[in-house]
Amino acid sequence: MATFLAQDAVLPLPETLPYDKQSVPVPGTKRPGQTAHYVNGLWGPLDLAKHAIKTLPDIFTSGLSTGKDKPLLGYRPLLSKNSLKFGPRYEWYTFGQVDTRRRELGSAIHHLFQTKVCGGGELDTVGLWSINRPEWQMVDLALQAYNKVSVSLYDTLGKDSVEYIINHAHLTIIFATLDHIPGLLKIVHKTPLKVIVSIDALTPETSRVLTEWGQVHGVLVKDLNEMVALGQANLIELLPVSPSDVASICYTSGTTNMPKGVVITHQQFSSSVITNLLGTELPSDGSCMLSYLPLAHIYERVNEMASTAIGGRIGFFTGDPLRLIEDCQVLKPNFFPGVPRVLNRIYQAVMATADVPGFKGDLFRRAYQAKLEKFRTTGDNTHLFWDALVFRKIRAVLGGNLLLISSGSAPISRDVIEFLNVAFSCYVSEGYGMTEGCAIGTKSWKGDKGAGGTVGPVQAATEVKLIDVPAMGYTSEDKPNPRGEICMRGVTCFTTYYKDEKNTKESIDEEGWLHTGDVGEIDSCGRLKIVDRVKNIMKLAQGEYVALEKIENVYSVCPIVAQIYIHGDPLQAFLVGVVIPDPVLLAGLVSKMSGGKTVVSPEDMQALSEACRAPRVNKLILDMLTKEGNKEGLKGFESVKRIQVSMDAFNIEDGTLTPTLKVRRKDAYLKFKAELDGLYTLAEPSSVAKL
Structure with missing residues (x-):
């Protein structure tokens, strides 16, 4: 067996980081009307030859190699539906159990395509429509291992977009939660859909009703247990997958048009995982992350695959945003992927509780100011005395074990970034990316006291340049820092929208540069700051x-x-x-x-x-x-x-x-x-x- 990422490629950060040269220009690449090409100042361009992982199944093999009995996917069991109540601890599926389940489900799915029950499109596409839960990952891992193409349907998609994607991607089979199945059956006559699989177990009565409803439209309705049984009866080994094979079509919607399907290959996806792990210091005995951001979004998918690669655990939230803090306190994660809306709420809740009149408030303000000044001066967000006396209780709000908080998807204020550093004393990373770049673009470094207000330097898989936007007054010659539209190129960047040549040509130029539509500024340390939008x-x-x-x-x-x-x-x-x-x-x-x-x-x-x-x-x-x-x-x-x-x-x-x-x-x-x-x-x- 090859040496996989879990053993040799989670490269630790050096003791001293070149904070003054986080992204560096490549000599000889500067041209009129644009900056030079910038690459990562620490890792340089990503060298895929150094990494054994080439495809998504390699990522699972990497995690599995750390121990088949290690926990992988966890959930809090539902104890009562009447007055909604969940268990006080997480229950886990191990790597070995998930391996067995992905083989069973993958064999069943492949059997349906081989027997022509499903298929007929350009690609062997399979839909997934569910909130985050262990079964989502089990199905997706099965698709990766049996060379099928996953198509995520957003849990909040409207009826028109669902119907459009089913037809555009030629989905003949969809795995969905029970609440979505009636809606699918209502539109099935206008789609190529042939099989609907309920992720939730069906009672005999529900199964009978849905089966009869499906028969009217010539559609098979099964549940996950039936698919497992079908796979066990037709079990085959994993199918070969190459880096250039399509792994997923991720639909991203604009503000005026129907969704565009971003075609992502195994190499693009796996390269984004490798890149995301560079310098990420999580426990060698298996980290733990909370899954609550939509798995239909590339940001969460990359995070969860990165956790899997190093043998980590993924604990899924209960599905209720109001129980998110409770889920954290039960799970006690090391990694908390965030978005500004969630992180802003944490910031406001803590400040409202701690920054109060009287002795308690005075103590918090003194502690906060002391740590803030230390962080702004040195980049060190720890303090032996104040962490033990004041911030230990605040850290307990998110379980008490956080080592990494990430922020993506939208801008977040410097005040909140500095608060997270002070309050949780962990690596707080803000990044910039898009579905078309497989969530890879830039990411701030650990211990960078000046990172607030920026999205950090270019990541290793990507090179970035800025091109002039004369109509808006942004140029590569601006002082003190160059400004312009952000263009990205690299191994994680997509090459086509599915069946959409027009939008592809508008987004990617003849040299392979992805034009993001965002206007950025690169500061003297090589960090990117988002300053404007070209559109609107x-x-x-x-x-x-x-x-x-x-x-x-x-x-x-x-x-x-x-x-x-x-x-x-x-x-x-x-x-x-x-x-x-x-x-x-x-x-x-x-x-x-x-x-x-x-x-x-x-x-x-x-x-x-x-x-x-x-x-x-x-x-x-x-x-x-x-x-x-x-x-x-x-x-x-x-x-x-x-x-x-x-x-x-x-x-x-x-x-x-x-x-x-x-x-x-x-x-x-x-x-x-x-x-x-x-x-x-x-x-x-x-x-x-x-x-």
């Missing part, structure tokens, strides 16, 4: 150009903001917007404003909706946005002057959100058209009148 630029009445997505990104790091939409009218001189506040933080804000006389619950939507209409609340939230905008250097004409505060969130069902939770600008405007137009009928803000 408009001109205000006074002739100033504004990039609406950039402004939304600036304001979205404000913790009170759950969702935000910024709107501009070319006949007007200022911007307005809609803010959907975080219910937990809004409840705390309203309770605090009452001086303790009224305590509002985050679940009391009526009270929160009434608060949104209060001028005091509106002004306070607008002041928070203004403060954040000033801190990030928004110009006066870029700052939002009036806002509509509402608890009527943007969502997929009403068409104002894409399946990947991006705001559809046209539909968002139509939803709040009366309110936004009304904001322009008021007297002109004084700050605008002075222009």
